[in-house]
Amino acid sequence: MPEGHTVHRLARTFASLYAGQTLRVSSPQGRFADGAAVLSGRRLVASEAWGKQLFLGFAPADGSDAEVTGMTSASDVLWLRIHLGLYGAWTFAGAPDTPEVVHAIGAPRKRIGERETTAPPAATEGSTSEGSTSEGSTSDGSTSDWVVPEPRGQVRVRLLGDHAVADLTGPTACEVITPEEKRAVEARLGPDPIRDDGDVEAFVARVGRSRVTIAQQLMDQVVISGAGNIYRAEVLFRAGVDPLRPGRDVPAAVLRVIWDDLVVLMRDGADRGAIVTTRPEDRGSRPGRPPEEALPPEGRGRTRQNTDGTPGAVPSDQAFYVYHRAGLPCRICGTPVLVKELAGRNLFWCETCQT
DNA sequence: TTGGGATGGCCAT
DNA sequence: TGGCCCTCCCAAA
Numbered sequence: 001m002p003e004g005h006t007v008h009r010l011a012r013t014f015a016s017l018y019a020g021q022t023l024r025v026s027s028p029q030g031r032f033a034d035g036a037a038v039l040s041g042r043r044l045v046a047s048e049a050w051g052k053q054l055f056l057g058f059a060p061a062d063g064s065d066a067e068v069t070g071m072t073s074a075s076d077v078l079w080l081r082i083h084l085g086l087y088g089a090w091t092f093a094g095a096p097d098t099p100e101v102v103h104a105i106g107a108p109r110k111r112i113g114e115r116e117t118t119a120p121p122a123a124t125e126g127s128t129s130e131g132s133t134s135e136g137s138t139s140d141g142s143t144s145d146w147v148v149p150e151p152r153g154q155v156r157v158r159l160l161g162d163h164a165v166a167d168l169t170g171p172t173a174c175e176v177i178t179p180e181e182k183r184a185v186e187a188r189l190g191p192d193p194i195r196d197d198g199d200v201e202a203f204v205a206r207v208g209r210s211r212v213t214i215a216q217q218l219m220d221q222v223v224i225s226g227a228g229n230i231y232r233a234e235v236l237f238r239a240g241v242d243p244l245r246p247g248r249d250v251p252a253a254v255l256r257v258i259w260d261d262l263v264v265l266m267r268d269g270a271d272r273g274a275i276v277t278t279r280p281e282d283r284g285s286r287p288g289r290p291p292e293e294a295l296p297p298e299g300r301g302r303t304r305q306n307t308d309g310t311p312g313a314v315p316s317d318q319a320f321y322v323y324h325r326a327g328l329p330c331r332i333c334g335t336p337v338l339v340k341e342l343a344g345r346n347l348f349w350c351e352t353c354q355t
Numbered sequence: 356t357t358g359g360g361a362t363g364g365c366c367a368t
Numbered sequence: 369t370g371g372c373c374c375t376c377c378c379a380a381a
Binding site for chain 1: 358361362363364365
């Protein structure tokens with residue numbers, strides 16, 4: 001489930017998993033059958049993220065030898081634009097010797113090296129012709145005994161490469177677009193802190209022009225791309241800024257601190273596959289504060305799917321300062337964390353630490 | 356078995 | 369601002 005860090009991680013994953021490969025694209029669910037037909041048999045030559053948008057570039061399989069990177073303007077490239085929305089997800093499965101799959105975090109479900117115990121049904125008429133495919137004839141033989149699993153759930157898109165398969169469920173957006181259309185989408189997106197071309201000053205200028213609260217502006221993808229409800233709550237806490245303060249009342253220097261912190265936090269999130277904003281010394285219980293178990297259940301943090309279960313990961317109930325911690329004592333001052341619905345989303349903050 | 360959420364965003368009003 | 373869409377999962381009944 002995505003904030004921008006997840007999408008960047010996915011972009012990397014697709015690059016390492018499929019770059020240069022001719023992919024078979026299908027729509028087991030059927031709702032992307034036309035787009036799948038257009039893309040299937042093309043070669044993946046680019047995998048990019050901008051904020052929460054994922055762009056996968058497909059060149060003609062027999063076309064000019066586009067480089068795997070840096071061919072974003074090639075006119076014969078078609079782009080698959082994907083936005084996961086609130087609950088879209090990629091599920092990966094691959095041959096047991098496909099290390100990249102292990103790192104395909106961000107998609108909460110992954111099936112690594114899973115094998116079907118029953119023989120795959122013969123291909124039938126209809127939209128699911130991609131169903132199950134023995135990979136026994138792969139050129140290098142490395143996946144000789146891997147059987148592509150059946151799609152599970154409402155799979156909008158399936159991307160099948162040489163040694164892995166990726167299934168997309170529940171996206172908000174999933175469409176094939178031209179290079180010009182891609183540029184038009186990007187023109188409407190604010191700067192992305194994870195990208196090298198992310199423009200701090202554009203962010204600062206934009207926020208400073210508006211009376212809209214800083215909390216709402218951090219969620220506005222025109223102002224800044226990639227931050228979601230967790231990062232906005234956490235970065236405002238770390239900066240000590242009252243989320244309800246109008247953007248124009250936040251000093252530019254503080255806005256730069258917020259941006260710089262997002263750069264660090266989101267790049268870290270993309271690397272580790274989970275959002276962690278707490279400093280080690282602020283995790284766990286402290287003397288003088290009740291342990292979380294002593295608090296009413298409704299006050300307890302509950303965040304699913306923030307990690308992929310990696311051993312040694314920071315537990316999700318210690319990963320945040322305020323997100324999903326309504327009623328719990330602030331990790332710094334002990335004041336109960338507040339929650340309020342703002343523009344349809346829950347906003348968490350500490351009124352003592354954030355002024 | 357049901358129903359309410361969830362790290363989003365679009366559209367109409 | 370409210371309604372609606374996309375889908376899955378877990379707690380409550």
